[in-house]
Amino acid sequence: MENNIETLFNRKNKKEGTNEKTFIVNMNESLFNKMDETLRTIKEVKGEFCSRSTFVEQAVDCYLNNIENELQILQCTKTITSYSDQVIVFTCSEKANTYNTMFQNRFWxxxxxxxxxxxxxxxxxxxxxxxYRGKPRQYIDSYAEIININKLPNGKYEFKLGEIQPLPNPVSLNGIEPSSIMKGRKISLEKLLTSTEIDTL
Incomplete structure (x- = not known):
């Protein structure tokens, strides 16, 4: 990620033929003065001039890079109507291969x-x-919409699932006891999409 002072000077001299678009940036006086003060400091330290436009362009570039993860979350949830919707979590053993035979085929x-x-x-x-996938993975890495549930002759249930969606980041066990992953545990979709550790769910 480009986010240091050196980059300002590496990028300030544009190559001819580069496609550029111009727009006006409005900012309050305090922020404007702070930017100018920063640019003066850069000039004193580096002995080189950096324009306001280059500085703003680099700031926008850094900001977009820093929110990349949040943009992935938005992409994952663009069809979701409410973060308060609940997710039911079950566990599966990697040894039994049920993840591949059932979940990947959109049922449980x-x-x-x-x-x-x-x-x-x-x-x-x-x-x-x-x-939640057991050892050696020990994480939740995807979810799916519940299309419907059917009651089986033995009194248990089968889930029919929609398209499997990857999480922005796997939600890992991170050293806590596996018993904390309760069969049928219910959590909010918001927590599932924004957490990286099971104990924060």
């Missing part, structure tokens, strides 16, 4: 659900499904 079968949870899913309050 033979789970026990209480009446309240069934009602919450059917009413649309619990809208999403996620899996």
């Amino acid at each position: 079968s033979c789970v026990s659900l209480g009446k309240e949870v069934v009602n919450a899913i059917q009413s649309g309050h619990i809208k999403y499904f996620a899996l």
Whole structure:
């Protein structure tokens, strides 16, 4: 990421033929004076001149790079109507290979659900499904919309899932006890998308 003073001087001399667009930036007096003070300091330290336009351009570039993760979250959630929607989390063993045989094929079968949870899913309050993957991975890395649930002859339930969506960052166990990942745990979509550690869910 380009975000240092050296970059200002490396970029200030534009190559001929570079496509540029011009726009006017309005800023309050305090911010304007602070920018000028910074540019004077740069000139004193470097002995070189940096224009306001170059400084602003670089500041915008750095800002966009720094919010890249937030933009990924927005991309993941562009079809989501509410961050308050709930996600139900189950666990899967990597040894059993159920992640590949079931989840990757957009279903999850033979789970026990209480009446309240069934009602919450059917009413649309619990809208999403996620899996905590056991050793050696020990993280949640994706989620999917719940299309519907079907009751099986044995009294358990099967989930039919929509397209699997990757999380911006895997949510890792990070050293806490695996028992903290409860089967059927419910969390908000906002927490799932913005967390990186299980214990913050």
